Amino acid sequence: MTENPTLVQRLTDLGRRALGMRRRLPSAPPPPAERKKYKGYSQWRLVWRRFLRNRAGVAGGVVILFIAFCVFFAEFLSPHHVNTRYNEYTHMPPxxxxxxxxxxxxxxxxxxxxxxxxxxxxxxxxxxxxxxxxxxxxxxxxxxxxxxxxxxxxxxxxxxxxxxxxFLLGTDRFGRDLLSRILVGGRVSFTVGLLAVFLSLTLGTMMGMISGYYGGVIDNFVQRTIEVIYSFPSIPILMALSALLPPHWPGYLTFMGIVTVLALVGWGGLAREIRGKTLAIRDSDFVLAARVAGAKDGRIIFRHVLPAMSSHVIVITTLAIPSFILSESTLSFLGLGIKPPMTSWGLLLSDAMNIYVLALYPWLLFPGLCILITVLAFNFLGDGIRDATAPFGH
Amino acid sequence: MNAPSTHPAPAATEKADDIILEVRGLKTYFPVKKGIWRRVVGHVKAVDGVDLTLRRGETLGLVGESGCGKTTLGRSIIRLIEPTAGSIHFHHGGERIDLMQLGRGEMRRLRRELQYIFQDPFSSLNPWMNVFDIVSEPLVVNRVASGSELRGRVESLIRRVGLKPDHLRRYPYAFSGGQRQRIGIARALALNPSLIIADEPVSALDVSVQAQILNLLEELQDEFNLTYIFVAHDLSVVEHISDRVAVMYLGEIVETAESGELYRNPSHPYTAALLSAVLDPDPDRRPERPRMKGIVPDPADAPPGCKFHTRCLYAEPHCAREVPVLREVAPGHESKACASCLERMRAEATGRAAEGVESASDRAEDVPHVSPAPLAAPVEDADNSPSNEGKQ
Incomplete structure (x- = not known):
């Protein structure tokens, strides 16, 4: 722009500044040293760089790390023992x-x-x-x-x-500290989500990849099985399966039982997504190239299909964790999941089942808030990773 | 292309019958399924009875329109796509091996000799692997080399295709199309194959880069005594690189000849039509209209008789009934054109040549044959867009 900008130029400039746009500069390439370094980056580092630019995703990740830290050190961080009853302080507000x-x-x-x-x-x-x-x-x-x-x-x-x-978050009807219970119960909810996702991911990836890679009869069988599982309404089938768990089992066995039930019902969706992705990658040129090179199926699956799918898998995993947390909460809320003396967010929420309790003791809804925050954080994180991987994950 | 100078004595004597590949009656059909029960209602005959003979060290150009089965043929020959019928005899180490009879494991071992260069340099390199992993994969998979020997071989390969060893740590996204194609070539060379099928290796590249890659391929051919099947739709590229050219139409080979002969003396109406569509760098020459009508028929429902008759300008009633066969029209020159059609083509060509000698192409002047250009009267209102700009 010259020394005497015209009115139009000034106005455009003003407008641009108001909109936070920079005036178009002659394109400045990054300094050569930096560019050279950038070229050696692997896909993962590129994805990481992109992810860091997504604020919602990073915030989600930080919240999840915080929650993970809190539930791991739950006993240390909580002021009281989960099951200590303070009989003179029942239903005390925060x-x-x-x-x-x-x-x-x-x-x-x-x-x-x-x-x-x-x-x-x-x-x-x-x-x-x-x-x-x-x-x-x-x-x-x-x-x-x-x-x-x-x-x-x-x-x-x-x-x-x-x-x-x-009692920073008040107490329940037995005078137990709600904060301590949320921390310890969070560990159950959180780990149920992670373990169930791990199990169903293992199952789902295996079935999905076999189904997509080999196709034909195998594919048909796996897909029809998934459809059968999905054609049942989920809550009744979850209830039926968890009713199978013997009531006299100790807490940790029930916990593992719940994880298994959730994974068995939930692997289908993951398997389907992975099958679709496998189908796409199986016929891609680089897989053909590996076959030309003489690679066997195992190598193609583990060296080519799986890595090309990994970003996709991470995204669907991250987005699947909240649904498992919610399922666990649903089951526990209905009294079919985690049983006392263990506790979880869903079980804590079951104390707030009726409107009378809600009106008088609204702080009993805090576990619900925790579920909300966790689920949202996972969703933001998942979306962030998906956006970061999208342009590279051919 | 002549045999490389490294061992001239045996090559000179055996050249004529030093055959590397014989393809006979190759068919690749894809079933068309319909309805809930996925019943097979028909077949797409992508490759429908192809015969090919390849001599060691030569380059066979395979041309045709999109969808005529060039890529499928190329992939069927090395069984990347399983052919439906036919035989593929590959001469290797004094043996004559029918690739169609090999089990999966045997085929995998023989792939060392049969390599493939992909059309799309972007999708054919795994974006999650760096260049070293990509180029070394064939060597690793076949347990040819490991450790520092592997590194050395990969480095020399990458140098040979014109890249630098410090490119090996980079990932495919950091390269241009031409560089990526060089990586693909290095990968195909890694196992020191004898036959390379190049599937339109330059069609995805800039014209300026195309020449570099073509030259590289020619240099490598001399250096490693390679035999190429070069698939392309661009006749000028094929003319440049091929010793012989096979023209494909709807899954069949309609004409084969030494490349010079084919360009001078096209003996199938389809070849003539294709040649008329080649753009000329001379801006004063009015481009001709492609001399055929209509579009490629559905390969699942190919016309009976001569498959080209629906588009041929010389079609007669008998063309829909009689299936033409490949027959020799000149030494080493085979065509599927029927006798009547060939006659009319020749007659028209000589008529045109007599009419406009002054406009005959340069190529036609130094050969006794007819000019390839004026075989038929151009269809009215010829498209007069400038030829070479359209190509860029």
């Missing part, structure tokens, strides 16, 4: 954390709580006892827990002193 009191500023603290029965409604009510402060402490002693059977400890990340009421 407690407020204070910094200011009548006599000035303090470290964050909670007031002691006094419960009483409302003479009019007959319901339990709670008031803060402003005379007693319990300072919130970190790395403090609390209930003893076992860290995955490796060691036992009573050091917890946060607490307000042994036996003192400290």
């Amino acid at each position: 407690q407020r954390v204070h910094i200011f009191s009548a006599d000035g500023i303090h470290l964050p603290f909670v007031y002691a709580i006094r419960g009483y029965v409302d003479p009019e409604t007959g319901l339990r009510k709670y008031v803060e006892d402003r005379s007693t402060r319990h300072t919130i402490r970190f790395f403090t002693r609390g209930d003893t827990y076992s860290f995955y059977g490796i060691f036992e400890s009573d050091i917890r990340f946060i607490g307000a002193g042994q036996g003192n009421p400290f």
Whole structure:
């Protein structure tokens, strides 16, 4: 642009700036050193670079890492033992954390709580006892827990002193701390999602690849099987299968049972997607080229078909995890999934089954919020990965 | 192309019968299925009775319109697509092996001798593998080399096709079409094959790059004593590289001849029509209209009798009934054109040649045969778009 830009030029310029567009510059190629480095990048590094540019996807990933961290260290992070009942604090609403009191500023603290029965409604009510402060402490002693059977400890990340009421998300009808239960229950929900997806992915990839690669009768058989599974309504079939699990089984066996049931019902969708992708890749020129080179089926499947599919598999996996989490929640909500003393988000939500409870104790919906956030985060992550892989995954 | 100079003595004496490949009656049909029960209601006869004989060290050009079965023929010969019937005899190590009789394992081992160059340099390289993995795959799969020997061989291959060893770490997306095709050629060369089927190796490339790749292929042919089947739809490319040319129409070979002879003296109406469609770099010459009518018939429902009669300008009633056979019209020159049709072609050609000697092409002047250009009167209102620009 010259020194005296015309009115039109000025206006266009202004408009562009308002829209956040840069004026068109003579195309500047990246410095040669950088370009050279870029050319040696593998597909994975290109995908990673693209993924980092997708904010929603990265945010989803960060949230999932955070959740994964929280549920892994659930006992350490939770202030109380999952099943400790504080009988004098049943259905207590979330407690407020204070910094200011009548006599000035303090470290964050909670007031002691006094419960009483409302003479009019007959319901339990709670008031803060402003005379007693319990300072919130970190790395403090609390209930003893076992860290995955490796060691036992009573050091917890946060607490307000042994036996003192400290319920940041309130309590349930037995006076158990909801935050602690959400953390520990989250581990079940989260791992059910991961394990079920792992199982159904293994099954689905195998069946899908065999079905797509060999085609013909095998393909027909696998696809018809999937259709039969899918033609049943999912909740009744899940209920029927989980009703098969013996009620006297210990918790971890039930847990594995639920995972298996979910995977058995859910592999079809994955298998179908993988079959479609396999069909497309099987007839691609580079697979033909491998055959010309003399490669056998095994090598073609593992060196050519599978890697070309991997980004696709990652995406469908990421997008399938939330549906498994939801299925587990559904089952547990209906009382057919995880059984006490274990807990999960779905089981916690089953406490909030009727409108009466919801109206009086709305904090019991917190597990639902956790499910919502997790599912959304997985979806954002999956979409992000899909967008990042799309232009390369021929 | 003559035999390479590396061993001239045996090549000179045996050249005439040093046959590498004999294809007889090759048919590749694809079933057409319809309805819920996927019943076979017909066949697409992509390759319908092809005979070919290839001498060691020569280049056979295979030309024809899109959909005439060139690619299918090329792939059927090395059983990338399973042929329906026929025989493919491959001469290797003094033996005459029928590829159609080989089991999967035997065929896989013999693939070392039969390599393939793909048309599309973009889809034929696995985007998840780097160049080293791509080029070394044939060597690794066949356990030819490993470790530093493998690296050395791959590096020399990649140098031979005009790339640099530090390109080996890169992935296919970092290369241009021409470079990718070079990678494909390096891969095809890796096993030191004797026969390479090149499926339109330059049609996806820029014209400027086409010449480089063609020259590379010719150099490699001399150096490694390669035999090529060169599939193309571009007659000028084929003329440049081929010793002999086979013209395909609807799954059949309608004419074969030494390439010079074919261009000077096309003896099938289809070949003549194809040649009339070749664009001429001379901007003053008015391009002729392709001398045939209509479009390619559905290969699942090919016309009876002479398959070309629906489009032929010389068609007569008997053409729909009688199936023509390949017969020799000149030494080493075979055509499927029937006698009457050939006669009319010749008559028209000589008539035209007498009429417009001044407009006869340069090529026609130094040969005794008829000019390829004015075989028939151009159809009215010839398309007069500038020829060479259309090609770019």
